[in-house]
Amino acid sequence: MSQTLSNSTSSSPVSALSGPEASGLPVVPEWRRALNKFLGHRGLFIGSVILGFIVLAAIFAPWLAPHDPYVQNISQRMIPPIWHEKGTWEHILGTDKLGRDYLSRLLYGARISLTIGLTAALISGVIGTTLGVLAGYFGGRTDAVISYIITTRLALPVLLVALAMAALVGGSLEMVIILLGLLLWDRFAVVARSTTQQLRDAEFIASAKVLGASTSYILIRELLPNILSALIVVITLEMAHAILLEATLSFLGLGVQPPLPSWGLMVSEGKAYMFFQPWVIAIPGITLMILVLAINLVGDGLRDMNAPEGRN
Amino acid sequence: MLVFIFRRLLVAIGVAITVSIISFMLLHLSGDLATAIAGPESTADQVEEIRVAFGLDKPIIQQYFSWLISAVQLDFGRSYYFQDTVMDLISERLPITLTLGALALGIATFVAIPLGVLAAIKQDTWIDRLALMIAVVGQAMPSFWFALTLIVVFAVNLHWLPAGGNSTWMHFILPAIALGYYAMPAMMRLTRTGMLEVLGSDYIRTARSKGLSETSVVFKHALRNAVIPVVALAAVELGFMLGGSIVIESVFSLKGLGQLAWDAISRNDYPVVQAVVLIIAVFYIALNFVADVINAMLDPRLRVR
Numbered sequence: 001m002s003q004t005l006s007n008s009t010s011s012s013p014v015s016a017l018s019g020p021e022a023s024g025l026p027v028v029p030e031w032r033r034a035l036n037k038f039l040g041h042r043g044l045f046i047g048s049v050i051l052g053f054i055v056l057a058a059i060f061a062p063w064l065a066p067h068d069p070y071v072q073n074i075s076q077r078m079i080p081p082i083w084h085e086k087g088t089w090e091h092i093l094g095t096d097k098l099g100r101d102y103l104s105r106l107l108y109g110a111r112i113s114l115t116i117g118l119t120a121a122l123i124s125g126v127i128g129t130t131l132g133v134l135a136g137y138f139g140g141r142t143d144a145v146i147s148y149i150i151t152t153r154l155a156l157p158v159l160l161v162a163l164a165m166a167a168l169v170g171g172s173l174e175m176v177i178i179l180l181g182l183l184l185w186d187r188f189a190v191v192a193r194s195t196t197q198q199l200r201d202a203e204f205i206a207s208a209k210v211l212g213a214s215t216s217y218i219l220i221r222e223l224l225p226n227i228l229s230a231l232i233v234v235i236t237l238e239m240a241h242a243i244l245l246e247a248t249l250s251f252l253g254l255g256v257q258p259p260l261p262s263w264g265l266m267v268s269e270g271k272a273y274m275f276f277q278p279w280v281i282a283i284p285g286i287t288l289m290i291l292v293l294a295i296n297l298v299g300d301g302l303r304d305m306n307a308p309e310g311r312n
Numbered sequence: 313m314l315v316f317i318f319r320r321l322l323v324a325i326g327v328a329i330t331v332s333i334i335s336f337m338l339l340h341l342s343g344d345l346a347t348a349i350a351g352p353e354s355t356a357d358q359v360e361e362i363r364v365a366f367g368l369d370k371p372i373i374q375q376y377f378s379w380l381i382s383a384v385q386l387d388f389g390r391s392y393y394f395q396d397t398v399m400d401l402i403s404e405r406l407p408i409t410l411t412l413g414a415l416a417l418g419i420a421t422f423v424a425i426p427l428g429v430l431a432a433i434k435q436d437t438w439i440d441r442l443a444l445m446i447a448v449v450g451q452a453m454p455s456f457w458f459a460l461t462l463i464v465v466f467a468v469n470l471h472w473l474p475a476g477g478n479s480t481w482m483h484f485i486l487p488a489i490a491l492g493y494y495a496m497p498a499m500m501r502l503t504r505t506g507m508l509e510v511l512g513s514d515y516i517r518t519a520r521s522k523g524l525s526e527t528s529v530v531f532k533h534a535l536r537n538a539v540i541p542v543v544a545l546a547a548v549e550l551g552f553m554l555g556g557s558i559v560i561e562s563v564f565s566l567k568g569l570g571q572l573a574w575d576a577i578s579r580n581d582y583p584v585v586q587a588v589v590l591i592i593a594v595f596y597i598a599l600n601f602v603a604d605v606i607n608a609m610l611d612p613r614l615r616v617r
Contacts, residue, residue, distance in 0.1 A: 151323065152330045155600070157555030157592045160573055164338055164585050167577045244454055248559055251456045252574070267457055278464050285457035293452035300448075 034305075044301025050294035058110035065104035066092070069261050073099035081279055093283055096269060102280075105261035106287055112262045113243045113291060116177055120242035121235050123181025128188025129231060133219055135189070136196025146189070153186050159248065166254040176255050180242045191234050195227040229306050236299030240292045247288055263288045316608055324601045331593040332383065335586040336376050345582075388587035393579045398587045401572060406591075409561070409568035413553045415488035417546055420495040425542065428503025429535060432511060443504070447497035455556060459490040459563040476565040487564045494556060495549040502545055506538035540610045544603035551596035 057064060076099040082092045093102035135146035162179050169175050199205060208222050247264030249255030256262035258269070263284040270280030339345065346363035347354075354362075363369050367378060382389070388398035431443035466486060467475035474483050510516060511534050519533045558570035565571070569588060576584035 148323070148326070148330075152327050152334075155327050155331055155593045155597045156334065157589065157596065159558060160555055160589055160592060163558070163574070163577050164589065167580065168338075168341060240452070247454050248456055251454075252559070252562065254577070264454070264456075267454075267460065271460065274460060274464055275468050281457065281460055281464075285454060285461070288454055288457065289449070289452050292454075293449065296448060296452055 041301045041304060043297045044305070047294045047297025047301060050290060051298055054110055054291055054294065055114065057107055058114050061104075061107040061111055065101070065107045066090075067101035067104045069100060069104040069108045070259055071100065075099065078273065078277060078280075080277065081283070084279070094279065096266070096280065097273065102283060105266060106263070106284065109261040109263045109266065109284065109287075110291070112173065112256060112260060113246065113288070116173070116180070116246045116256075117239040117243040117295070119177045120180035120184060120246075121239040123177070124183070124185035124238055124242075125188050125231065125235055127182070128185030128190075128234075129192045129224075131185070132189040132192025132194075133196050133223065133227070136193040137200055137219060137223065139197075139200075143193075146193070150186055150189050150193075153183075156183075158183050159245065162245065162249060163252065163254055166249060171249065171254040171257055173256050173260065176246050176249060180245055184238050184241060184245075187234050187238060188231065191230050192227060195230045196223060199223060199226055229302075233299050233303045233306065236295050236302065240295040240299070243288070243292055243295070313608070317605060320601055320604050324597050328594055328597050329380075331597070332380055332590055333376065335589040335593070336379055338589065339582045339586045340372065383587075383590065389583045391576070391581055391584050393576070393581040394584075398583050401584060402569065402587060402591065405567060405569045405572045408566060409554060409557050409570060412484060412487055412491060412557055412560070412566065412568060413550055415484055416491035416553055417495065417550050419488055419492035420499055420549070421542075421546060423492075424496045424499035425503050425535075425539065428500045428542075429507055429530065429538075431500070431504045432507030432538075433530060435508065440504075443500060447500050450493055450497040453493070455490060455494050456559045456563055458493060459487070459560055462486045462490055463563070476563075483564075483566070487560050487566055490563070491553055491556060491560045495546075495553060499542055499545055499549065503538060503542050506541055507534060510534045510538045540606065544606040544610075547599040547603040547606070551592075551599040554592045554595055 073095070076091070076095050077097055079091050079095040079099075080087050081094040081102070082089065084094070087094065091101050091103070093106060095101055096105070131146050131149065135143040135150075162183060165179055166175060169179075205218060205222055208218050213222070246255055246262065247267070250262040250264035251268045253268065256265055258265060266284035267281045267288075270277075270284070274281045346359045346366065346368050350359045350362045367375060370378075379389075386399050388402075390397050391401060394401055427443045427446070431440040434440055463475045463486065466472045473486050474480075475486075476483070511530075516529060516534055519529050524533075554569070557568060558573050560566070561568045561570035562574050569592070573585060573588040575581070576588065
């Protein structure tokens with residue numbers, strides 16, 4: 001409550017009284033408590049560290065990659081990774097069927113997964129949050145219409161519709177982002193709607209109304225900051241969802257197109273070789289799993305920090 | 313309760329109609345249908361002939377209604393590619409996908425409920441953590457990759473099970489595991505939360521204080537109540553699986569609805585695509601309706617909303 005008050009009416013005497021100062025307890029800065037909680041939550045900590053590494057690897061891919069991810073070398077095809085007896089230090093994770101360095105492709109592939117995950121989640125976040133906040137705040141007929149749109153969206157099989165649309169418009173990185181952005185907003189809408197409903201009648205909203213604030217001001221400046229923590233959890237979940245869907249679309253040939261090193265595409269390209277060289281699908285598959293796992297751990301951790309009493 | 317069911321049924325039918333409009337639009341967004349049906353070597357006159365023959369010269373709303381009326385009678389027209397009606401194709405493939413879905417759901421339930429119960433009884437022990445870890449990893453694993461890994465391990469290396477096809481029941485085991493693993497984490501978590509909630513409730517304390525054995529308390533009193541929302545979730549998951557079967561079926565070359573959808577999508581065979589989208593969506597809507605009713609029977613508060 002003190003947080004919601006201080007967000008809206010920080011100069012009012014009410015918030016000064018309800019703060020920690022009033023109780024006479026030693027003042028622990030907000031960020032210190034958040035940091036302690038963060039370090040104390042194992043899943044969140046591990047997830048953030050792994051995710052941090054992958055993000056850094058993606059950003060610095062041009063410097064980290066030992067080879068050009070697109071250069072083919074027919075004389076160096078299907079070299080196994082270093083732990084294999086025929087592996088070489090030249091290609092630590094081996095090469096693919098066209099002789100391209102697997103590690104370099106993996107590093108550049110991180111860029112594709114993270115870009116798609118983040119942008120698709122942001123697009124769907126904007127759509128879903130707008131719908132959810134409007135439904136939750138206005139209620140009545142607006143709510144009925146938007147709830148109906150959400151129900152309809154939930155009834156559509158995401159993967160099938162995404163595949164059919166991708167076949168129509170042609171698969172590409174941009175198309176995958178737009179398609180997933182337009183499809184994955186349902187959870188944002190559901191969460192934004194219910195959190196807005198809870199806050200709609202809160203005192204700080206009422207006082208803003210009394211002060212004569214416009215509806216758009218109330219929604220954007222008063223309401224949105226207070227439902228943001230719930231939405232950030234959804235962003236992480238939808239990011240993971242989008243990354244898995246992109247990989248699936250690319251695996252089925254209707255997502256990111258070759259020669260781009262999408263991890264899903266790498267699994268698909270390695271499929272023909274998996275019987276004798278299982279590492280060609282194991283490496284991109286496990287990397288994909290670790291990335292999604294890390295994002296989910298961060299999401300679960302953030303949710304626990306918001307509501308520490310219920311772990312599940 | 314009847315009012316609730318009736319209202320939900322109305323919404324479900326409304327959503328189904330909206331979805332039918334969307335899947336109809338899908339066909340018309342795909343380009344000029346008359347040209348597509350006529351094929352690349354036809355003359356402009358032939359295209360016009362087909363346009364009139366298929367009623368494609370009529371206003372789009374009229375076309376939609378005539379499509380909807382035949383769709384309700386399960387007539388989805390003819391496939392562009394296969395020499396068959398869409399309905400023949402679907403009725404041939406649907407049993408395979410339904411078998412796969414039911415098996416997958418069975419496997420998921422068989423693993424999720426005992427694991428969830430165990431995690432709840434042994435809360436905060438290593439068993440609980442292990443169960444949580446399996447769930448978290450399960451949610452992170454790409455289904456197509458898990459399916460391929462199952463093939464490499466159980467079909468290629470161990471020779472226990474066939475890698476693809478659908479001639480015997482053995483062919484369904486690996487696909488069902490791959491698909492079921494996908495649904496398991498959510499069910500496991502819900503069982504665990506439900507069990508924890510129920511085990512902390514008053515009537516369980518009463519049952520314990522009566523001196524009932526722990527097994528009787530857990531299985532006869534607690535599980536029976538904790539499992540109902542899981543049944544509702546299972547209905548929803550079955551709907552998800554029908555959509556997710558497209559990946560699993562294409563990996564295992566199982567000739568079900570998903571494989572049909574995939575073939576149709578890659579050949580721009582839109583009458584088939586829209587029929588599959590519509591059928592899966594209607595299944596999904598129906599299963600959600602069932603889940604809503606189950607939940608409302610369980611929790612009267614939900615009926616008011």
